[in-house]
Amino acid sequence: MMEQVVLVNEHDEEIGLMEKMEAHEKALLHRAFSVFVFNTKGELLLQQRALSKYHSGGLWTNTCCSHPRPNETVADAANRRLMEEMGFQTPLDKVFDFIYQAGFSNGLTEHEFDHVLIGHYEGAIVPDPHEVHGYEYRTMESIQASLDAKEGLFTAWFEIIFPKMMDWWKNQNSRNFASN
Numbered sequence: 001m002m003e004q005v006v007l008v009n010e011h012d013e014e015i016g017l018m019e020k021m022e023a024h025e026k027a028l029l030h031r032a033f034s035v036f037v038f039n040t041k042g043e044l045l046l047q048q049r050a051l052s053k054y055h056s057g058g059l060w061t062n063t064c065c066s067h068p069r070p071n072e073t074v075a076d077a078a079n080r081r082l083m084e085e086m087g088f089q090t091p092l093d094k095v096f097d098f099i100y101q102a103g104f105s106n107g108l109t110e111h112e113f114d115h116v117l118i119g120h121y122e123g124a125i126v127p128d129p130h131e132v133h134g135y136e137y138r139t140m141e142s143i144q145a146s147l148d149a150k151e152g153l154f155t156a157w158f159e160i161i162f163p164k165m166m167d168w169w170k171n172q173n174s175r176n177f178a179s180n
Helices: 020-026 074-086 140-148 156-176
Strands: 004-008 014-019 030-038 044-049 064-066 092-103 109-120 132-138
Touching (some): 020 109, 044 074, 044 140, 064 074, 074 092, 074 109, 132 140, 140 156
Parallel strands (some): 030 109
Antiparallel strands (some): 092 109
């Protein structure tokens, strides 16, 4: 069966279902999530997308991202995909959401109502090689420096979301990570 995404309006209210590739071809707004997992040092776990992905293969991005299936909560979908992509689970908390749109050279467009979740993890990482080419923990500052240098290493959505994540990080850093 072809994978479907949940089409939504700008208030994240469901308005229908569509096959995933068709939604990306038509640039229709659909529900998505982005997971950011940190270690106890406050470093972000990045994944390098598998080279075979239908877009953005080989680029670095946040820990995990995808779309909830019909009748699946964002939290359940995020936990499912974190296990499928990175091979582990950890409690996740939603920190914010936003809408973005990014086009790709292959004619596809991500137009997503993105729910951003965070987690903390210190354990084995066993990524699916069909999803993930590589992974590493990096400081938020070093990621910002790479983005500022415009090295072209990151996915389009990561470049859009990271400034929002950095704002959240700066507001939370002293409270949540100083005691670790």
